[in-house]
Amino acid sequence: MLPILNDEDDISTFNQQTAHIGTSFVGDNSTSTHFDSNQYNIPLNLGGPRYVCCFCGAQMWYEERKNKSRNERNPRFTMCCMEGKVSLPPFKQTPSLLATLLNYKGGRTAYKFRHNIRVYNSMFQFTSIGGKIDSEINRRLGPYVFKINGQNHHKIGSLLPVDGERSKFAQLYIYDTENEVSNRINALGYDVQQSGVEENIVKELMEMLDQTNQIVKAFRMAKERFKEPDYIPVKLRLIGARMNDGQQYTNLISSEVAALIVGDVDQLIDKRDIIIEHRSNGLRRISDLHPAFMPMQYPLLFPYGEDGFHLNIPYQKWNHTTKTKRGTVTAREFYVYMLQFRLNQGFTLFLGGKLFHQYITDAFTSVEGMRLDYNLRNQKKFRTEIFQGVVDAFTRGDTDGNMIGKRIILPASFTGGPRYYMQNYQDAMAICTYYGYPDLFITFTCNSRWPEIIAALKFIDGQRVEDRPDISW
Numbered sequence: 001m002l003p004i005l006n007d008e009d010d011i012s013t014f015n016q017q018t019a020h021i022g023t024s025f026v027g028d029n030s031t032s033t034h035f036d037s038n039q040y041n042i043p044l045n046l047g048g049p050r051y052v053c054c055f056c057g058a059q060m061w062y063e064e065r066k067n068k069s070r071n072e073r074n075p076r077f078t079m080c081c082m083e084g085k086v087s088l089p090p091f092k093q094t095p096s097l098l099a100t101l102l103n104y105k106g107g108r109t110a111y112k113f114r115h116n117i118r119v120y121n122s123m124f125q126f127t128s129i130g131g132k133i134d135s136e137i138n139r140r141l142g143p144y145v146f147k148i149n150g151q152n153h154h155k156i157g158s159l160l161p162v163d164g165e166r167s168k169f170a171q172l173y174i175y176d177t178e179n180e181v182s183n184r185i186n187a188l189g190y191d192v193q194q195s196g197v198e199e200n201i202v203k204e205l206m207e208m209l210d211q212t213n214q215i216v217k218a219f220r221m222a223k224e225r226f227k228e229p230d231y232i233p234v235k236l237r238l239i240g241a242r243m244n245d246g247q248q249y250t251n252l253i254s255s256e257v258a259a260l261i262v263g264d265v266d267q268l269i270d271k272r273d274i275i276i277e278h279r280s281n282g283l284r285r286i287s288d289l290h291p292a293f294m295p296m297q298y299p300l301l302f303p304y305g306e307d308g309f310h311l312n313i314p315y316q317k318w319n320h321t322t323k324t325k326r327g328t329v330t331a332r333e334f335y336v337y338m339l340q341f342r343l344n345q346g347f348t349l350f351l352g353g354k355l356f357h358q359y360i361t362d363a364f365t366s367v368e369g370m371r372l373d374y375n376l377r378n379q380k381k382f383r384t385e386i387f388q389g390v391v392d393a394f395t396r397g398d399t400d401g402n403m404i405g406k407r408i409i410l411p412a413s414f415t416g417g418p419r420y421y422m423q424n425y426q427d428a429m430a431i432c433t434y435y436g437y438p439d440l441f442i443t444f445t446c447n448s449r450w451p452e453i454i455a456a457l458k459f460i461d462g463q464r465v466e467d468r469p470d471i472s473w
């Protein structure tokens with residue numbers, strides 16, 4: 001951000017600082033950061049995210065470094081991987097079919113695929129998304145927005161549809177697979193011509209996932225069981241624990257992901273596992289702590305069925321700067337790590353466009369859901385806060401009807417909660433009392449034409465700014 005300059009002295013200090021930034025980029029040939037003292041009023045351009053985190057390989061901006069007050073030649077970054085504390089195995093390259101379809105320079109077919117990517121994904125997802133998707137917002141002008149209302153969750157049905165019902169979601173991998181392509185298209189529930197979905201692409205994606213995706217392979221394994229007319233009913237167990245937590249991740253084999261169970265569920269089954277019944281009515285909610293939670297919802301973003309977040313991903317021990325009691329990666333740290341762009345590994349996620357929007361929203365609601373859950377389970381710890389200071393006055397006046405029932409206190413540390421807003425408001429008022437009221441109240445919104453954003457988009461040829469909410473929103 002451009003510092004506010006008041007007089008000549010400030011300008012010279014500022015130039016000393018920025019001149020170092022301008023010369024410290026190795027191999028930098030852009031026209032960016034160097035400041036001429038006569039041109040101090042030109043907009044500051046920080047250039048693209050040209051620095052690479054030495055721990056995780058994320059492309060970072062110099063201004064994102066740790067110790068911002070210091071001008072480091074080899075800056076370290078905490079926001080990507082906490083200086084190496086979080087380390088997940090690298091992602092594989094996008095399978096060639098998907099890479100062709102997601103290519104921004106891939107002509108009309110790729111353009112149409114990108115436009116319909118959420119529809120294509122919905123044909124292959126194993127779970128349905130809960131929460132109410134607000135489609136009204138996209139009827140107006142402006143870039144695509146994925147907006148969801150209410151509590152979010154993912155649900156899964158049984159292996160086979162009940163009699164008389166059409167198969168959907170995971171059942172499409174098992175039931176009536178001779179007509180699988182048309183079943184998948186019909187499951188959309190609307191006119192194929194209108195949807196713009198192409199049958200041959202559905203077929204090719206199906207074949208690709210059969211080869212690459214470990215979760216698909218697990219469901220196909222169940223399909224083989226149901227081929228015989230006198231088959232024994234089985235259940236599918238999606239394994240929640242991992243043998244070598246944290247490091248296996250992208251190289252799983254299907255037997256590590258799932259197993260078939262004949263007969264009753266025995267005691268060896270871990271409470272983290274998801275058991276998919278043979279045939280039952282309705283859908284069941286699955287835990288967002290299960291490693292297959294995200295890959296089952298986004299097979300086109302995780303074409304290999306790569307593990308998502310779970311509770312036993314350990315911190316890297318070789319670089320412990322600060323010791324934590326927990327010792328494992330949190331959901332927020334996991335998703336923050338996932339949302340950093342790395343040139344040295346596969347980046348299917350960042351090619352997902354509208355589906356990437358959905359994934360980010362889903363990840364955010366999942367993290368927020370966990371934080372809410374934590375607050376719900378730790379109410380005793382927070383009770384004392386309401387008797388302290390200004391928050392008291394805020395709660396005393398609540399008399400409207402929706403306050404009836406058990407009150408759950410969200411502490412001021414919960415971003416977006418009422419006490420958070422109240423505390424910030426009171427802080428602002430306290431600052432005004434001390435320093436006097438401000439003359440100007442300036443708010444910033446991100447401009448998608450900022451040169452830094454345009455530079456960051458150049459890593460993926462032809463990528464448009466609306467497809468990268470991680471850097472432009």
Ligand SMILES: [Zn+2]
Pocket residue numbers: 053054055056057058077080081082083084
């Ligand atoms: Zn890093």
